[in-house]
Amino acid sequence: xxxxxLGSGGRENALCxxxxxxxxxxxxxxxxxxxGSSDQGKVLEISINDFEAVAKAILDHKIDMLVVGPExxxxxxxxxFLKGEKAMHDxxxxxxxxxxxxxxGSKSYAKTFMNRYGIPTxxxxxxxxxxxxxxxxxxxxxxxxxxxxxxxxAAGKGVVILDKVEEAEKELEEMFSGKxxxxxxxxxxxxFLDGIEVSVFAITDGKDYVILPEAKDYKRIGxxxxxxxxxxxxxxxxxxxxxxxxxxxxxxxxxxxxIDGIAQEGFPYVxxxxxGLMSVHGEPYVIEYNVRMGDPETEVVIPRIQSDLLDVFxxxxxxxxxxxxxxxxxxxxxxxxxxxxxxPEAYQKGKAIRGVNEVRExxxxxxxxxxxxxxxxxxxxxxxxxxxxxxxxxxxxxKAYRIAQSIRxxxxxxxxxxxxxxxxxx
Numbered sequence: 211x212x213x214x215x216l217g218s219g220g221r222e223n224a225l226c227x228x229x230x231x232x233x234x235x236x237x238x239x240x241x242x243x244x245x246g247s248s249d250q251g252k253v254l255e256i257s258i259n260d261f262e263a264v265a266k267a268i269l270d271h272k273i274d275m276l277v278v279g280p281e282x283x284x285x286x287x288x289x290x291f292l293k294g295e296k297a298m299h300d301x302x303x304x305x306x307x308x309x310x311x312x313x314x315g316s317k318s319y320a321k322t323f324m325n326r327y328g329i330p331t332x333x334x335x336x337x338x339x340x341x342x343x344x345x346x347x348x349x350x351x352x353x354x355x356x357x358x359x360x361x362x363x364a365a366g367k368g369v370v371i372l373d374k375v376e377e378a379e380k381e382l383e384e385m386f387s388g389k390x391x392x393x394x395x396x397x398x399x400x401x402f403l404d405g406i407e408v409s410v411f412a413i414t415d416g417k418d419y420v421i422l423p424e425a426k427d428y429k430r431i432g433x434x435x436x437x438x439x440x441x442x443x444x445x446x447x448x449x450x451x452x453x454x455x456x457x458x459x460x461x462x463x464x465x466x467x468x469i470d471g472i473a474q475e476g477f478p479y480v481x482x483x484x485x486g487l488m489s490v491h492g493e494p495y496v497i498e499y500n501v502r503m504g505d506p507e508t509e510v511v512i513p514r515i516q517s518d519l520l521d522v523f524x525x526x527x528x529x530x531x532x533x534x535x536x537x538x539x540x541x542x543x544x545x546x547x548x549x550x551x552x553x554p555e556a557y558q559k560g561k562a563i564r565g566v567n568e569v570r571e572x573x574x575x576x577x578x579x580x581x582x583x584x585x586x587x588x589x590x591x592x593x594x595x596x597x598x599x600x601x602x603x604x605x606x607x608x609k610a611y612r613i614a615q616s617i618r619x620x621x622x623x624x625x626x627x628x629x630x631x632x633x634x635x636x
Contacts, residue, residue, distance in 0.1 A: 551621025
C-alpha cells in the first residue's frame with residue numbers, strides 16, 4: 211500500500227515513524243515534511259492546503275491512503291474535495307469530512323453538539339461582533355476567572371483566561387476587532403473549570419471506536435505552567451490520575467455519546483477524535499474537540515502502540531474497526547520538546563543542530579527542522595521532540611533530559627519540569 215502523510219510537524223514525523231513499521235506498507239510519501247522526513251520516505255514539496263497539487267500527487271504516485279495530520283486541510287474540506295470533486299472513491303482518507311471537522315473548526319458548534327448529546331462541558335454562551343454589550347453583560351453573570359475562546363481556528367492561540375472582569379471586557383473588544391482575524395468574529399465565553407487537564411484520543415470509523423493511550427501535555431512556555439501558551443512543551447503517557455475508574459467515566463459519558471452523535475449527524479468521519487478534557491474532582495468534562503491527533507501528544511502516544519497502526523487505519527477506512535484490539539506498551543513514555551529561543555513569540559531560524567544523529571537511547575521526532583546543504587537546521591519554534599521510556603515517569607524523565615543535554619543549537623530552550631507534577635501519583 212502506498213501512503214501519503216500530509217503535514218510537517220512532530221506529529222506527522224511520529225505517525226510516519228509508526229507507519230513505516232507496517233508490513234502492509236509499500237511506499238511512504240510525506241508532504242511537505244521536515245528535516246527528518248527524507249529518512250522516512252519520499253518528500254513531496256506540496257502545501258497542505260493546495261488540494262489540486264495533493265490530488266495530482268495521489269494520482270501520480272498511485273496513493274492508496276491519505277493520512278491528514280493537521281486540522282487546516284480538514285476544516286478546509288480536503289476530504290470533500292478528493293471524494294467529491296475529484297471522485298477518488300477508492301482512496302482511503304484518515305480524516306473527517308468538512309462537516310465533521312467543524313467539531314474543531316467552530317467552538318460554538320462543538321458546544322451545541324455537546325449539549326445536544328448530553329456530553330458534560332462547561333456552561334457557555336456565544337456572541338458575535340454586533341453583540342458586544344450582551345457579551346459584556348454575560349461576563350458579569352460569571353465568577354472569575356473568565357474564559358474567552360475565538361470560535362474558529364487560531365493556531366492554538368485563541369483561548370484567553372483572565373482574572374478580572376475589566377481585563378475580560380478589554381480582551382473581548384480586541385477579539386471582536388480582529389485580534390485573531392475571522393476566527394474571533396464570534397467568541398465563546400465559558401465558565402471556568404478548576405481541575406487538571408488530560409488528553410484522550412480515539413480512532414473511529416464513524417460508528418465504532420478504539421481508545422488510544424491518554425496523555426497529559428504542558429502548554430505554557432515557563433516552568434510551573436506560567437507564561438504564554440505554546441503548541442506544547444512536553445507530554446506524559448500514561449497519566450496516573452486517569453485510572454480505570456476515571457477512564458470508565460470518560461468512555462461512558464464522553465467517548466460513546468460523542469461517537470454516537472457523529473453517527474446520528476450522518477457526516478463522514480474516519481480518523482482521530484481528540485477529547486481535550488478537564489478532570490474536576492475526578493469528574494471528566496470536555497474542554498474541546500480536535501479532529502486530529504495533538505502535538506506533542508502524538509509523540510508520546512503513538513510510540514506506546516504496539517499494534518500495526520496502518521492496519522488499524524485500513525480497518526477504520528473499511529468500516530471494520532470493531533475487529534481491532536489494540537496492543538499497548540505498558541511502560542511510561544515522556545516527550546520533551548526542544549524549542550527556539552524566543553518562542554512562542556519572535557525567534558530566529560537557520561541555526562545548526564548538533565547531536566541528533568548520536569542519540570541511541572530514545573526516539574527523536576523532527577518538527578521545526580530543515581535540511582540545508584545536508585546540514586540539519588532549525589526551521590520553526592518547536593524544533594525537536596525527544597521521547598523516552600521508563601518503568602515510571604521519573605526514569606523516563608531522566609532519560610529524556612540526558613538526551614536533551616546532548617543536543618545543541620543556538621538559544622535552545624526546554625522546560626525542566628515536564629511530568630514533575632505527576633510524580634507523587636506515579
